[in-house]
Amino acid sequence: MRGLHAYVPGEQPKIKGLIKLNTNENPYPPSPLVLQAVKDAVDGRLRLYPNPTAQALRERLAELHGCGPENVIVGNGSDELLALATRAFAEPIAAVDAERPADAARATIQYFTPSYSLYPVLAEIHGARKNAVPLRPDFTLPSVAELRRGKLWNFRAALTYVTTPNAPSGRAYASADLSALCAAQRGVVILDEAYVDFAREHALELWRAHPNVLIARTFSKAYSLCFQRVGYFVGHAELIAALDRIRDSYNVNGLGQIAALATLEDLTYYRRNFARLIATRERLTRELTGLGFAVVPSQTNFLLLRPPRFAAEEWLGRLRDRKILVRWFSYPEVSEYLRITIGSDEEADTLLTTVRGILRSGADAA
Numbered sequence: 388m389r390g391l392h393a394y395v396p397g398e399q400p401k402i403k404g405l406i407k408l409n410t411n412e413n414p415y416p417p418s419p420l421v422l423q424a425v426k427d428a429v430d431g432r433l434r435l436y437p438n439p440t441a442q443a444l445r446e447r448l449a450e451l452h453g454c455g456p457e458n459v460i461v462g463n464g465s466d467e468l469l470a471l472a473t474r475a476f477a478e479p480i481a482a483v484d485a486e487r488p489a490d491a492a493r494a495t496i497q498y499f500t501p502s503y504s505l506y507p508v509l510a511e512i513h514g515a516r517k518n519a520v521p522l523r524p525d526f527t528l529p530s531v532a533e534l535r536r537g538k539l540w541n542f543r544a545a546l547t548y549v550t551t552p553n554a555p556s557g558r559a560y561a562s563a564d565l566s567a568l569c570a571a572q573r574g575v576v577i578l579d580e581a582y583v584d585f586a587r588e589h590a591l592e593l594w595r596a597h598p599n600v601l602i603a604r605t606f607s608k609a610y611s612l613c614f615q616r617v618g619y620f621v622g623h624a625e626l627i628a629a630l631d632r633i634r635d636s637y638n639v640n641g642l643g644q645i646a647a648l649a650t651l652e653d654l655t656y657y658r659r660n661f662a663r664l665i666a667t668r669e670r671l672t673r674e675l676t677g678l679g680f681a682v683v684p685s686q687t688n689f690l691l692l693r694p695p696r697f698a699a700e701e702w703l704g705r706l707r708d709r710k711i712l713v714r715w716f717s718y719p720e721v722s723e724y725l726r727i728t729i730g731s732d733e734e735a736d737t738l739l740t741t742v743r744g745i746l747r748s749g750a751d752a753a
């Protein structure tokens with residue numbers, strides 16, 4: 388464990404006036420109904436344990452997605468469920484005869500690169516074999532035929548994570564392509580739809596046709612609720628039960644359950660926010676493209692872009708000096724890029740003015 392590469396969350400600095408566009412948080416607050424429900428619940432009842440199975444929330448989610456509560460599990464953020472999945476569905480490499488391909492597959496956790504940087508960390512913690520397979524150079528999804536030809540992908544891997552739409556690229560994948568991949572895969576496939584509310588298409592229904600598929604969703608991004616830590620999976624009852632057996636008894640805190648339930652009572656409010664964020668995203672894409680940034684088409688609440696003139700890491704510093712925090716990842720597939728969360732319209736205006744200023748100062752210095 389000493390050599391473990393821990394997951395590195397984006398910074399949460401307390402700098403006055405800072406515009407925080409580094410962790411894909413939603414600039415809009417939770418609905419007033421949610422704030423009220425949480426406030427109303429803060430009294431002497433805090434001494435009681437919450438519902439251990441998040442029963443009311445699971446029932447409401449089941450209603451929303453047209454399934455039964457046995458098809459839904461709620462976690463302390465979707466991160467908790469992603470971690471449980473490694474333990475439920477993959478063996479540690481030390482527990483199998485790694486020389487035998489079928490055994491090695493039972494200990495293999497695979498994912499595309501770049502995608503959510505937590506997956507390799509989870510695989511390492513579990514002592515499983517990691518299989519990281521590159522996306523196409525433009526971050527689109529390789530077809531099943533390409534994966535077969537490339538010979539890197541393991542169609543028998545115990546567990547496969549696919550982020551869709553993807554982070555940090557922002558690209559969405561077509562449901563038909565995901566369906567073909569799920570059908571070709573023997574092990575469990577988790578379609579991590581953390582950002583799906585900002586996309587044109589979702590793949591939630593794929594769990595019905597593919598008994599090996601789990602859909603991961605979260606209240607953190609589109610529903611402005613990172614602070615409360617609530618995420619969930621939808622899938623076949625057997626897979627859900629396998630996760631349920633190994634979760635902590637009270638894994639989802641009471642205020643989180645209350646906040647998530649109230650969120651589902653006010654979806655109109657959130658859909659308005661999705662539309663606003665999508666409009667801001669499209670405007671930023673146009674304007675930044677005009678300023679010389681190579682912007683990857685995004686269906687999420689962030690943009691991945693290759694900046695002009697200076698290296699991405701230098702842009703990170705120059706923006707930070709001007710109180711705008713964005714994200715830069717040092718790993719090779721994206722080290723030439725910045726990831727910028729879509730904030731409010733005012734934050735977008737400030738970002739654009741600041742970027743123009745930086746470009747001008749660079750031109751003056753040249």
Ligand SMILES: Cc1ncc(COP(=O)(O)O)c(C=O)c1O
Pocket residue numbers: 411463464465466467503550554579581604605606607613616617618
């Ligand atoms: C792709 C992806 N999945 C899951 C998560 C985790 O979300 P949660 O807050 O529900 O743990 C994130 C958060 O950054 C993410 O980017």
